Amino acid sequence: MIKTIEISQLRIGMYLHALPGNWTSHPFLRNRFLITAEEDIRKITDAGFSRLEIDTEKGADVHVASQDGGGENKAAPTAHGSSVTLAPVTFTETPASLSDELARAKVLISQAERLVRDLAQDVRLGKLVELDRVEPVVEGIVGSILRNPNALLVLLQLKKKDDYTFLHSVGVCALLTAFCRSVGLSAETTYHAGLGGLLHDIGKASIPDEILNKPGRLTEAEFDVIKTHPEAGHAMLARVPGLSPIALDITLRHHERCDGNGYPGALPGPEISELAKMAAIVDVYDAITSERCYHRGMTPANALAKMLEWSKVQLSDEHVRAFIRCIGIFPSGSLVRLASGRLGVVVEQNSENLLKPTVNVFFNVKSNTYIKPERIDLASSGAAEHERIMCAENPQRWKVEPHRFVEVGQMT
Structure with missing residues (x-):
């Protein structure tokens, strides 16, 4: 059942059916989601909304929230009879390693x-x-x-x-x-x-x-x-x-x-x-x-x-x-051969020079053996003197598994 409520009635456990306005007028990626934390309520309040629509079949009703004291985190039911907590995701561009x-x-x-x-x-x-x-x-x-x-x-x-x-x-x-x-x-x-x-x-x-x-x-x-x-x-x-x-x-x-x-x-x-x-x-x-x-x-x-x-x-x-x-010319996940005869997996792009990404090297084609993994930024001044990508390689040719070396130090 869809019900319109005042912003003051919003509680944890309610399922928002719709936020007023379009998708960019609030800090969430969706107009519909389960309220799982006081932080969600604060963000919605700060966005300036006065009334909201909730779906009482997927979350708590007004009187249920009051009886529970507003603090119970309820899960939204799914069509398969189970429940899953659908926390809203804030749209941010905070970088991560x-x-x-x-x-x-x-x-x-x-x-x-x-x-x-x-x-x-x-x-x-x-x-x-x-x-x-x-x-x-x-x-x-x-x-x-x-x-x-x-x-x-x-x-x-x-x-x-x-x-x-x-x-x-x-x-x-x-x-x-x-x-x-x-x-x-x-x-x-x-x-x-x-x-x-x-x-x-x-x-x-x-x-x-x-x-x-x-x-x-x-x-x-x-x-x-x-x-x-x-x-x-x-x-x-x-x-x-x-x-x-x-x-x-x-x-x-x-x-x-x-x-x-x-x-x-x-x-x-x-x-x-x-x-x-x-x-x-x-x-x-x-x-x-x-x-x-x-x-x-x-x-x-x-x-x-x-x-x-x-x-x-x-x-x-x-x-x-x-x-x-x-x-990139050598997309992330690509296997490449360097001038030194080492193989590496591309893990990061360089927007200033697509020919010089960051590579995790792990194999020497001259000795046909694995080597100690090393992270090399081909755009750095030190690498530019002696290292560059010669060509892309197919992992099957060398019988290597690049996914094992996406993170330096993972040699199993």
């Missing part, structure tokens, strides 16, 4: 992959996507990218072939969020683009597994079935209350191409939205750099070179170049 953010990013990836897996199962059973379940995960991804974009992008770049089906959606969400941020789009637009990124392939839940997971080349008839997933996903999500037009557009148009040879609408470039063009680039990049049972992933550097070729016809040249500026 790579080490600190990696720990959070690992948890986020696990949660997001599980969510995408559950959503696909729910859709197959005919259930609607529940926005309340998706929003906190996207908030977490947006927050992580704002604190330190390298952490999520490093870990997602290092995913294995068995992880692709569901982690692809997580990767598109994170990459699109980082892309939006790098080109200066608003916080609200970035957030809704992230929602679209996470949900963009939800229509694949309607594709038979024998086609979706076929370990070989698809027939023309099978590819025609695959091409139905944007419209299927759009139809599913159009029924979800509160989902933004941005997310719907990304879902429907992420396979459109600037030469008019995309699908489902075969739209020419001028008729494709900016965000759909950006989503298409991110979707292609994550797909061609991922290991799958029937496809060996390209190195990130080779993938970007290939996408520059495609930008002459299929992809937006302007946006491909902006994407490269966003993630």
Whole structure:
């Protein structure tokens, strides 16, 4: 039941159904969330609101809060009968170290992959996507990218072939969020683009597994079935209350191409939205750099070179170049060979010189042995004298596992 209350009646345990105004008029990423702390109430009060709407089916009612003394932290029920505390996330850009953010990013990836897996199962059973379940995960991804974009992008770049089906959606969400941020789009637009990124392939839940997971080349008839997933996903999500037009557009148009040879609408470039063009680039990049049972992933550097070729016809040249500026010539998570003959994993970008990121080195190709891990900032004066990136490398060539060395000192 939706009820309007005075700000003075707001208590911990209540579930806000709506905050007045748009998403940027208050310090929270969502208009709907569970009140879990006095700090939440203070921020809402400081924002100047006098009345609010609460949902008494998802949280405490006015009289319940009074009986409990206003201090009980209640959890919002979910459609699965369990409960989960959905704490509001403040939209900030407070930087975090790579080490600190990696720990959070690992948890986020696990949660997001599980969510995408559950959503696909729910859709197959005919259930609607529940926005309340998706929003906190996207908030977490947006927050992580704002604190330190390298952490999520490093870990997602290092995913294995068995992880692709569901982690692809997580990767598109994170990459699109980082892309939006790098080109200066608003916080609200970035957030809704992230929602679209996470949900963009939800229509694949309607594709038979024998086609979706076929370990070989698809027939023309099978590819025609695959091409139905944007419209299927759009139809599913159009029924979800509160989902933004941005997310719907990304879902429907992420396979459109600037030469008019995309699908489902075969739209020419001028008729494709900016965000759909950006989503298409991110979707292609994550797909061609991922290991799958029937496809060996390209190195990130080779993938970007290939996408520059495609930008002459299929992809937006302007946006491909902006994407490269966003993630770097050697993106975080890339394996590179240095002039010294050492291999390292890229862990941080240098915005002033994309050819000189920070690298964790861990392997010597001359002796074909692991070495003591070392963090090298290639933009520093000391490194510039003798070290530079010679080329990108494929981990399979050297039988190394770069993910073990994202943090210096982790040699197991």
